Amino acid sequence: MTAPQPTTALAQLALALPAAQLLTGPRADAYLRDQSDSTPAGTPLAVVFPASTEQVAAVVRVAAAHRIPIVPQGARTGLAGGANAIEAGIVVNLTKMNTIVTVDTVDQTATVQAGVRTYALARAAAAVGLFYPPDPGSWKGSTLGGNVATNAGGMRCVKYGVTGNFVRRLTVVLADGSIVHTGQRTIKGVSGYDLTALLVGSEGTLGIITEITVGLLPAPADASGVSATFATTEAALAAAAVIVASNRRPSVLEYLDGPCIAAINDFDPESRLPADAAALLLIQSDQAGQAHADVEEYAQILKAGGASTVSVAHDPEHLDELMSARRLLQPALQAARGSSLNEDVTVPRSQLPALLAGLTEISRELAVPIGTGGHLGDGNLHPVIGFDAAVPAQVDAAHRAFARVIALAITLGGSASGEHGIGLLKKDHLDDELGPVLLDLQRRVKKAFDPDSILNPGKKL
Secondary structure, three states: OOOOHHHHHHHHHHHHHHHHHHHHHHHHHHHHOOOOOOOOOOOEEEEEOOOHHHHHHHHHHHHHOOOOOEEEEOOOOOOOOOOOOOOOOOEOOOOOOOOOEEEEEOOOEEEOOOEEEHHHHHHHHHHOOOOOOOOOOOOOOOHHHHHHHHHHOOHHHHHHHHHHEEEEEEEEEEOOEEEEEEOOEEEEEEEOOOOOHOOOOOOOOOEEEEEEEEEEHHHHHOEEEEEEEEEHHHHHHHHHHHHOOOOOOOOOEEEEEEEHHHHHHHOOOOOOOOOOOEEEEEEEEEOOHHHHHOOOOHHHHHHHHHOOOEEEEEEEEHHHHHHHHHOOHHHHHHHHHHHEEEOEEEEEHHHHHHHHHHHHHHHHHHHOEEEEEEEEOOOOOEEEEEOOOOOOOHHHOOOOOOHHHHHHHHOOOOOOOOOOOOOOOEEEEOOHHHHHHHHHHHHHHHHHHHOOOOOOOOOOO
């Protein structure tokens, strides 16, 4: 194989893009990594900012000609190292591709470029009476391309599902620079293999997603909500289980443990989460015609389940305060502990008590702080392991705890990742979950899409 010629490649990139869309040297340092701690990042040959699918394809053709690795990158809100730069590679940052192409009120779809922020799409849909349900915690910063690449979830998954449930069609640049369109704008379509579903969650290892068509829903009713604190985790889980089993489906069912509550209150002076609780539940309904009644019923269930405090909110301002506080989970814990390893394990809901009990045991045995919050309604929790990066013993203990948390989730019938992706952080933990046969099959799929392994190599698999 011919060795890469960086000088020639840079010259070709300079011909393919305006000078303002090409960074090299120290100017590229701001784009080396995502928000994960303790994941490696290399020094790239260049960071490019294409403004169109055609420009992405031109960049990929240069990379393919020289066998240079490519890292697709959005807003870098990820927590697994999936967008980290690779040594001597090309980082393709898609944040300049931020146009909402169409919002179709008849077909109830939206087509957006990959760099559009999740929040911007949600607001554009709401402006015409429609609704885009996926809402990852970083929705004001994260991009649709990144959400699709990791199949991001969020707080409304308990009712509506994850990003992939709404993706209809993708425009993708393949490893040779060719442009393809997968899927359909229609609700139904089964011609050929479902390559759209394969690309969702592929973390840039099969192609670079440049444009996305998503399905939308009619706008829901104004939400009502209730928060409740408990003296024990067991009581909170039991009350949540009763609500999930009822015929009043919540649109949000979130959990925070005591360390998370304390960290959020310390991080945000305006946060007024109840202190001194072992657990907090945040529950909402947006069901038209019955959201108010749903929440009143939730409140009765929580009181019967032994809640220490129950606070009902039917006004948007109070609900926004609670949701905003919940979205601070990861930055608050990271700030409290200096550095953190962020899990997003998922288990069947019936195994949540065993998962939380196991987390307590791991924290005690390894003497590492673990704060846990997340999406209780769908079994996807975020244990955040704190450590001081300057103390080698703490770094080692944190990584051992990280591995044990993943092993625990898999033992309980769950997964290493529910929504953050694998990236670099979890790649070494896939064997136990997938096994050698499935891993080999997935590597063969990767080879079919990317024979020279230039698309985000070393990530995901």
